[in-house]
Amino acid sequence: MSLKAPPTILELAVKNLLGNQDFTISVLQEMPTEFFPSLFKEAFNRRCMRILPALVSSWPFACLPVGAMMKVPDVMILQAVLAGIDMLLTQKVHLRSSKLQVLDLRNEHNRFWDVWAGLEGLACSKGMLSEEQKCKGLPRYALRQPLKVVTDFELKAELDEQQAYLLQWAQQQKRSVKLYCMKMTICETSVELIKAVLKTFPQDSVEELELSRNWSLATLSRFAPCLGQMRNLHKLHLDRIDMYTDIGTNPLTDREEKRESKFMSKIFKLNCLRHLSMNYIFFSGQLLKHLCRSMMCPVESLSIQGCLLSEPDLEHLCLWPRLYQLKHLKLHGLSLLNLSPTHLQFLLEKVSDSLQTLELQHCLISDSQLRALLPALSKCSKLNRVNFFDNDISTSLLKDLLHCMANLSTLTEEFYPAPLECYDQGGLVLLMDRFANLCPDLLNILRSKRHPKKGSFGTTFCHKCLRRCIYDLRTGFCPCHKKR
Template identity: 30%
Template sequence: MVLSLVNLCALEVVSDHSSSPYWLSCVPRELYRALLDAAFTHCRPLAVGELVQRWPERTLTVGGSRKAGECPPNRLCVQALLLAVVRGLTDKRCCLQMLDLSGLQCENGRVEDSMGGWSLSVALCSMVLQARAAASRAHRRDGERERKRGLEAERDRGTIKRDRGKVGCGNSGEGSQGGHGVEEVEKMECKTNERMLPEDESVLGVRRRMEIQRRKTLSEGKSNTSSNSSRLCDQDWDEVVVVHVRADLFVNSRSWERVRDALSQPGPLRLHCHYLRVEELSAPSIASLLGLLPQQNLLGVDIRYSSLGVSGLAMLLPLLAPFPQLHSLRLHYCNLDLQRTQPGQQGALQDMSKGLGSLKKLKRLCLTALRLPGHLRLLLSSLSQPLEVLKLPYLCLTSTDLAYLSCSQHAPFLRELDLSENWLDESSLPSLRRLLAQAENSLCQLSLCGCGLSDTLLSALLPSLSSCQALRRLRLALNPLSRTGLLCLARTAAGIPSLRLLLYPNPLEEYEPGLPALPSSAQLLDWPLLEESEGRDLTLRLLEEVLNLRGRSRDLLVTSDLLNYSPDLTVDE
């Protein structure tokens, strides 16, 4: 990648932290973005903190979709960013109002010093709670300072009144002209005092008591007014949000309480969730979490490894209806085994169907290992609009399910379809071919891994695959194909101009002897390959010849590596 002159200069500026006091005071706001990118790219956490603390714009976006080969931000830089956001709340130079961290997390464990979804979620919630505590302490200090200032002002007003009274008495004596006038006044006052002393003492006592009572009443009134205004200020302060933070949250049983506190307690930072991923939580806990999320920003929900059952899922789905922008729902290993008939199961399925139907913007639906044989029509027919992404691995689909899917409203609009680990045979093949014919203009990604496709079944399916001219990714790993069947697949794949990735299975000739005639995907996954590399080298050489003949050796990635086949390759490239 060729860096621009601005990026090169920004890298040079942030590399020397000792010079930051000089360039921070004079750098224009238009260069802050380039400086921050350089600080992230070259791991300068101190520069990240100083730039974010005085961010000159209302919006700051960090994360998002990364280009191929681009590393995620370093953990230290992310932590410096979060700390600087809290410090910026009291910095008058900071104009930040919206912080977007969606997509910042790194789920690739092989990238060192990166921050995963769980760690980032905990750090975000800690930032929100820390900002709340700091603002509360500052508010209490300001309130105590105002209270002391009010007491001092009241004390000064009382002193001024007493001084004025003394000065008035003195002036009246000094203002009398002539000695006779003074003596006469004094004699008159003495006679009056002698004549009215008992009564005057009682009058003065009453007035004194009335004055004391009046001052006490005023003091109590001011105290009550001050406490009421303090409570009102507390209430108003609780409702004031200085910075809105958008992010993806990853919540499990260990981080549940921290996330709940961050979402439920008001403060200067307000946390908004774009994509929510939940693992190992009960249905009531997930329901409580959904009740705390702001409804306007949630785009997707991913629930994994949670023992919900049919009843738990039927209870949760209606709670997703109030989120107007929700378009993605993923359910992975949620213990919905419908192969065993249980009391009330049909009613719960009806409730699930109604819950899915209430999601008016749903475009992506992923159901993994829910074991719903024969119930696909009941679930998908309630949707008001067609799906664009449908992933149904390990669902034990039957030929009836595939027949419904091939004729449903969703077939012509599917961009991604995953039917992996659903056994396909001759009875389901016509429905699958009809489904591919319906989706040939829209389908970009197809996964049929571990579906038991032999050479015979694949040869009958290849004409339908060749008609999918929009296909960009094709995955057929863990299918029992021979080397001859694999080469037929490669020729068909090379004839699809848009295809960029072919994940193919190791041919049966590369396995150790002893495999059954039609092995399952689990057997192919566990069975050892031949130690000699001659068979693999022959397969690679034949595949390379096929690609060279079609002129696809450069733009089509052909691999059998299940773990390193570039899963980050996007269909929109």
């Protein structure tokens, strides 16, 4: 029977301080810096609304990452925190100048709460503070400089209560506070609402943007100027944007082509863009052609999922020089079955010195196509992750692939499909005994050259329970097959 550890002196002190909030507020200016993180966390968890504003206004660190503790929207907590900022901005005399420069409202893990509370110079918002600011406290006059409030926004049909309150507060304090949005997700949002929100903060503060909705070409072209203002955009994720109801049946009119071109031209001018992801996007057949001709910045990661790629599309993509420093390539849910492997082979050769992750999942790759890629794959010496799940590969060709991969010592994660011989002639029914017998021999191919750190063989998804049967060091059947 384990005994519960007795409370530390700091925990006892925090408990006593919260038990007498009036006294605690009166002595915050003289309180040791080391007390603040623990006292703030406990006051936050107990929802001590009286002391929270006082703690914020006296915060002795450069950054307050309160968003890391707000797992769900909580307008009352937000009001208390912003009330503390109001107190900080209106105070004229300080026994101890506040060092707060950044209020971070992003709901993501922050190392600040994990480390020793005495790290006074710890900054929490990447890119928001200079090295000198990270190490030194602010002088008194710095309170007249705009304080930075960093957040993320997920825009839907309407603003939620917390978003509306934050935007209204930021407008009221716009002379003293700068609101920055680092990541924006737009889903089923009107262009009017988007423009209203974007007016509240510098648009060049947006570093990551996700567009996820069905937009007409007219609507997309109206949004284009907003996109053009996001000059520091590093990541762009386009998800399920289907602008056409009759794909492939009617060509675009001149007006429609101009609208598409207006939107695409803004993407081309994003000089900081390094990560591009397109899921289930249906533009005209000229999309990749224009993209590859006009986009000037080198791309580090490219993800294409569920899009219709033609032979010219694949050719334009693989001949795009800006991809030749690519580190991460993901092609998922594409039909490559009837396309020549030559272009993809050429791209793999070009990126062999930089490519770290390669995912060719559910791409209907045939034996002959994969065989053509093997020489290029063998040169990708920096690969640490590969995924070939859900491709119809024979045992013979899969063995050749494994011999090729066995020579890549940098691989730490590798996922291979169960070979075709594990299914019946129709390819729908899994032959469990054959799967269990074949996989150990396949895994031994890797083991003959190195010890695989994380290697798995997976079947297609079971149509009943939507799970795979997996073999790594042992066979793991999905619930449906376990019952047989």
